[in-house]
Every structure is written in C-alpha cells, then in structure tokens.
Amino acid sequence: MFTGIITRVGRIERHQPLGTGADHGLRLHVAAGADYLADVALGDSIAINGACMTVTSLDPAQGGFTVDVSAESLARTTGLDRPGPVNLEKAMRPADRLGGHIVSGHVDGVGTVTRLAAVGESWNLCVLAPPALAKYLAYKGSITVNGVSLTVNHVTDRADGCEVSINLIPHTMQHTALGTLTVGARVNLEVDMIARYVERMLSLAAVPPTA
Numbered sequence: 337m338f339t340g341i342i343t344r345v346g347r348i349e350r351h352q353p354l355g356t357g358a359d360h361g362l363r364l365h366v367a368a369g370a371d372y373l374a375d376v377a378l379g380d381s382i383a384i385n386g387a388c389m390t391v392t393s394l395d396p397a398q399g400g401f402t403v404d405v406s407a408e409s410l411a412r413t414t415g416l417d418r419p420g421p422v423n424l425e426k427a428m429r430p431a432d433r434l435g436g437h438i439v440s441g442h443v444d445g446v447g448t449v450t451r452l453a454a455v456g457e458s459w460n461l462c463v464l465a466p467p468a469l470a471k472y473l474a475y476k477g478s479i480t481v482n483g484v485s486l487t488v489n490h491v492t493d494r495a496d497g498c499e500v501s502i503n504l505i506p507h508t509m510q511h512t513a514l515g516t517l518t519v520g521a522r523v524n525l526e527v528d529m530i531a532r533y534v535e536r537m538l539s540l541a542a543v544p545p546t547a
Contacts, residue, residue: 337428338383340436340478340485342512344372344424346384351417354404361406362417363392368424370399381427381441385513386483386524387413388427388441414446414522415482421513423483436485437478443524445469447481449517450499459504461486461514465525470498471535472527480526484512 346368354360366384373396376382380391382403389403405416415422428434451462463481465473470493473479477488479500486508490501509515517523 338388338425338439338441338483339428339432339434340425340439340480340483342423342425342484344368345421345511345513346372346424347421348384348416348419349400350419359407361404361410364389364403364405364416365400366403366422366424367398367400370396372424373399373401376401376426383423383425383427383439383441383483385413385415385422386439386441386480386526387416387443412446413443413524415524421516423513425483437480438529439480439483439485439526440529441483442526444472444527445525447497447523447525449519449521449523451501452517452519455503457506459509461502461504461517463500463502463523463525464494464496465498465500467497469525469527472531473498473500474531477531478528480524482512482514482523484508484514 346366349365349367351362351364354363378391381388391401392404393402410417445466447463447465450464453460473488473491475491479486479488486502488500489503492499
C-alpha cells in the first residue's frame with residue numbers, strides 16, 4: 337500500500353527485454369540514489385509512476401535497482417517502456433503518516449493531459465480519464481496521477497470520457513515528475529479505493545435477491 341506522496345524523482349535509465357515474444361515483459365534499470373535505497377531490500381515494493389513493482393536486484397553503491405514488468409502491466413500502464421524521469425514511492429509502513437490517501441499501486445486506466453498551465457503561483461492540470469472511470473471521480477475527491485495523490489477541483493463529463501481539473505502547488509511541481517508533462521502526454525490513473533467499494537456495494541444493492 338502507498339499514500340501517493342512522492343519520496344523521490346528517479347529515472348528509468350534503460351530497459352532490457354525479458355524475451356523475444358510479444359508476451360514477454362521488460363526489466364527496468366532505475367536510478368534513485370544511494371541514500372534512497374539504504375533501507376530497501378530485495379522483494380520490497382516501490383511504486384513507479386503509480387504502478388506497484390517488486391525490486392528484483394539492488395546496486396546501493398550506484399543508487400540503482402531493477403524491476404521486472406510483465407507484458408500485461410506494460411499494456412495497462414504508460415511511461416514504463418522508455419527512459420525518463422519517474423515518480424517513486426516506497427511501500428508505506430503501518431506507523432507512517434497517511435499524508436495523501438490510500439493508494440494500492442494498481443493502475444485503473446491511462447488518461448491524457450489536456451491542459452497544463454500556470455495560474456498565479458500554481459498550475460492547473462487537466463486530465464481526460466477513460467469513460468469507465470467517470471463514476472469514481474467527484475469534486476473534492478482523490479485521484480492518483482502517475483503515483484501522485486491529488487484532489488479533484490472540477491469534473492466535466494464528456495462523450496469521450498471524464499475530464500478532471502487539478503491544482504498543482506509549486507512544491508508538487510518541484511518535487512515530482514509532473515512538471516515534465518505536456519499536453520497530450522499519457523498518465524497512469526488510480527481512482528480512490530473507497531469509491532470502488534462504494535460503487536460495488538451500490539451495484540449489488542440494486543440486484544433483487546434470488547428466491
């Protein structure tokens with residue numbers, strides 16, 4: 337489990353195929369810094385741009401680690417198949433502060449950035465989410481964008497999906513990789529876990545009991 341509070345901006349330095357077929361995944365080599373990996377062990381979970389991954393090897397002296405990403409994960413996420421900056425978060429401990437919201441690290445869908453513009457000292461980020469996620473998005477609700485816990489300020493339902501408007505404070509722009517986004521960029525989205533359970537309960541409540 338995670339909180340959506342990014343603890344380091346790392347970088348995917350390179351990747352290598354785990355096989356030759358389309359059903360094979362990739363091994364990612366991620367640079368994070370020696371200090372960041374001081375308390376990380378093999379098998380630990382680290383969220384990379386919001387996707388929970390397992391550390392498969394460590395090079396603390398060089399500040400790097402690897403994860404193996406399946407073809408299924410690659411097909412349902414974005415940004416893990418190429419070099420570049422990524423948001424990192426270690427799995428939370430039971431005694432940690434829940435500074436963001438409860439995040440599972442399981443990407444629900446891929447959205448598209450429709451706007452990123454300065455507004456005063458902050459930035460306005462708008463993301464078009466897939467239609468299937470619209471029912472989970474609400475004003476002042478929580479959403480995770482590339483692993484970052486954010487608050488929805490406005491929701492607009494469209495024929496092609498649901499557009500959410502989010503305010504990014506300077507700290508978020510400076511300490512996450514969201515500042516590298518551009519209009520048209522694809523991002524990993526995870527909806528609020530509580531919203532998923534509420535939707536499930538309501539859908540079952542509408543089903544008449546069988547005799």
